Amino acid sequence: xxxxxxxxxxxxxxxxxxxxxxxxxxxxxxxxxxxxxxxxxxxxxxxxxxxxxxxxxxxxxxxxxxxxxxxxxxxxxxxxxxxxxxxxxxxxxxxxxxxxxxxxxxxxxxxxxxxxxxxxxxxxxxxxxxxxxxxxxxxxxxxxxxxxxxxxxxxxxxxxxxxxxxxxxxxxxxxxxxxxxxxxxxxxxxxxxxxxxxxxxxxxxxxxxxxxxxxxxxxxxxxxxxxxxxxxxxxxxxxxxxxxxxxxxxxxxxxxxxxxxxxxxxxxxxxxxxxxxxxxxxxx
Amino acid sequence: xxxxxxxxxxxxxxxxxxxxxxxxxxxxxxxxxxxxxxxxxxxxxxxxxxxxxxxxxxxxxxxxxxxxxxxxxxxxxxxxxxxxxxxxxxxxxxxxxxxxxxxxxxxxxxxxxxxxxxxxxxxxxxxxxxxxxxxxxxxxxxxxxxxxxxxxxxxxxxxxxxxxxxxxxxxxxxxxxxxxxxxxxxxxxxxxxxxxxxxxxxxxxxxxxxxxxxxxxxxxxxxxxxxxxxxxxxxxxxxxxxxxxxxxxxxxxxxxxxxxxxx
Numbered sequence: 167x168x169x170x171x172x173x174x175x176x177x178x179x180x181x182x183x184x185x186x187x188x189x190x191x192x193x194x195x196x197x198x199x200x201x202x203x204x205x206x207x208x209x210x211x212x213x214x215x216x217x218x219x220x221x222x223x224x225x226x227x228x229x230x231x232x233x234x235x236x237x238x239x240x241x242x243x244x245x246x247x248x249x250x251x252x253x254x255x256x257x258x259x260x261x262x263x264x265x266x267x268x269x270x271x272x273x274x275x276x277x278x279x280x281x282x283x284x285x286x287x288x289x290x291x292x293x294x295x296x297x298x299x300x301x302x303x304x305x306x307x308x309x310x311x312x313x314x315x316x317x318x319x320x321x322x323x324x325x326x327x328x329x330x331x332x333x334x335x336x337x338x339x340x341x342x343x344x345x346x347x348x349x350x351x352x353x354x355x356x357x358x359x360x361x362x363x364x365x366x367x368x369x370x371x372x373x374x375x376x377x378x379x380x381x382x383x384x385x386x387x388x389x390x391x392x393x394x395x396x397x398x399x400x401x402x403x404x405x406x407x408x409x410x411x412x413x414x415x416x417x418x419x420x421x422x423x424x425x426x427x428x429x430x431x432x433x434x435x436x437x438x439x440x441x442x443x444x445x446x447x448x449x450x
Numbered sequence: 451x452x453x454x455x456x457x458x459x460x461x462x463x464x465x466x467x468x469x470x471x472x473x474x475x476x477x478x479x480x481x482x483x484x485x486x487x488x489x490x491x492x493x494x495x496x497x498x499x500x501x502x503x504x505x506x507x508x509x510x511x512x513x514x515x516x517x518x519x520x521x522x523x524x525x526x527x528x529x530x531x532x533x534x535x536x537x538x539x540x541x542x543x544x545x546x547x548x549x550x551x552x553x554x555x556x557x558x559x560x561x562x563x564x565x566x567x568x569x570x571x572x573x574x575x576x577x578x579x580x581x582x583x584x585x586x587x588x589x590x591x592x593x594x595x596x597x598x599x600x601x602x603x604x605x606x607x608x609x610x611x612x613x614x615x616x617x618x619x620x621x622x623x624x625x626x627x628x629x630x631x632x633x634x635x636x637x638x639x640x641x642x643x644x645x646x647x648x649x650x651x652x653x654x655x656x657x658x659x660x661x662x663x664x665x666x667x668x669x670x671x672x673x674x675x676x677x678x679x680x681x682x683x684x685x686x687x688x689x690x691x692x693x694x695x696x697x698x699x700x701x702x703x704x705x706x707x708x709x710x711x712x713x
Binding site: 192237238239240241246247251252255256257258261262264265266267268269271286287288289290291292293294297310311312313314343344345346347 | 611612
């Protein structure tokens with residue numbers, strides 16, 4: 167089995183301006199934040215993000231890396247509206263391609279199955295079809311003749327996810343309440359990277375996961391594994407850690423003025439991941 | 451069950467709202483009651499604990515739980531089944547769910563907006579939640595709304611963005627696309643409404659104690675149809691109050707969502 171362990175820097179080396187990046191997790195839960203932070207430092211531009219959005223989207227919008235966001239929401243969960251994303255939207259700096267949460271699942275599933283689209287009723291009667299030019303309708307070829315929404319395949323250049331535990335080959339498990347749609351993001355992408363709290367030998371992966379039903383990511387879905395304890399901070403990574411609410415509030419408050427953001431950025435973005443982890447522990 | 455002193459104090463406006471939310475689920479049977487928001491969570495629990503015992507409810511995360519308490523589970527969760535997000539969409543699309551959503555704007559036909567305020571999607575005046583699951587919820591399972599701040603900012607003639615489908619938009623769909631559309635009603639901090647007006651327009655059904663018809667009309671940005679007669683919203687009985695105050699929401703989080711004097 168190939169050893170796919172690598173660093174955040176190695177992953178960054180595979181990403182170019184203008185790419186479409188899918189990011190796993192949900193809201194402010196189990197986001198691959200160490201990879202997001204390295205993207206925020208990168209100077210890459212015009213990225214399209216596909217995400218059940220949280221601070222991954224907000225941080226990259228604030229850092230000027232984003233041209234377009236493909237999402238159904240961007241939220242910090244305990245802070246309902248992501249302030250950095252709001253600022254980017256209200257100033258018109260970032261384009262939003264709106265999706266319904268479930269329709270987004272279908273777009274990822276279509277890409278994962280290498281289909282052009284999947285049909286659904288979701289979107290009919292709403293303004294999704296008016297505001298998302300990529301959505302279209304398709305007529306059922308059967309007797310019902312029903313007109314349905316065609317959710318186009320959301321093909322990703324790169325997928326970034328954070329799991330709890332993996333082996334060096336990229337078999338990986340989630341230990342929290344929900345996988346979310348991480349498997350679909352990884353299957354929908356050309357290049358696939360996971361960060362994890364810890365890498366263990368394959369022989370003990372099952373023991374670390376507790377049951378094989380939690381080992382939902384297999385190594386055909388992964389090109390690189392970044393071992394980085396605390397990588398999801400300040401989002402939650404249950405059972406290792408809950409969301410760091412105090413830090414999240416600090417992050418949110420940094421959207422108030424450009425000076426606040428510059429100070430936050432200098433302290434917690436424009437530093438190495440090692441330095442970030444040291445500083446956030448000190449600031450707790 | 452004892453009626454302590456806490457159960458005999460007059461019901462607050464929040465507690466009246468809890469009962470009105472509970473009533474939304476009457477007749478639903480073995481369906482996922484998925485009320486989003488503080489008072490909706492309490493109201494759904496109350497419906498299950500009293501007149502709608504077969505309802506299924508979540509822990510707010512990835513499980514269905516039997517617990518009567520709405521927010522904290524001091525004695526642990528009684529898990530009935532696993533329901534991660536992916537399974538939640540199976541619940542929505544199979545129609546085994548009745549959701550109560552919020553709304554930043556609602557129009558006379560129940561079109562809902564909680565995505566953004568302003569006419570320019572490229573740079574909205576106020577970015578709100580986004581579409582979330584509203585398009586799918588409204589076209590595939592039963593939907594009601596909870597508005598804790600009934601005002602002319604919320605009840606508008608025309609919403610800026612249609613996130614949740616209203617009766618007129620559903621009626622315009624062809625080939626049975628709206629066959630599962632089931633928009634039921636709206637509960638606010640002032641009143642209860644359904645869509646029994648002409649052409650399925652919003653209709654005032656009941657006002658909460660202490661609220662007048664004029665209060666509701668003054669807080670609504672369009673003409674409301676009126677039930678004949680408009681009655682007073684059902685008050686919680688002693689058992690409702692015991693359950694709300696002692697069992698479901700002992701932390702009184704409901705009073706934070708709808709503050710106010712006793713009715």
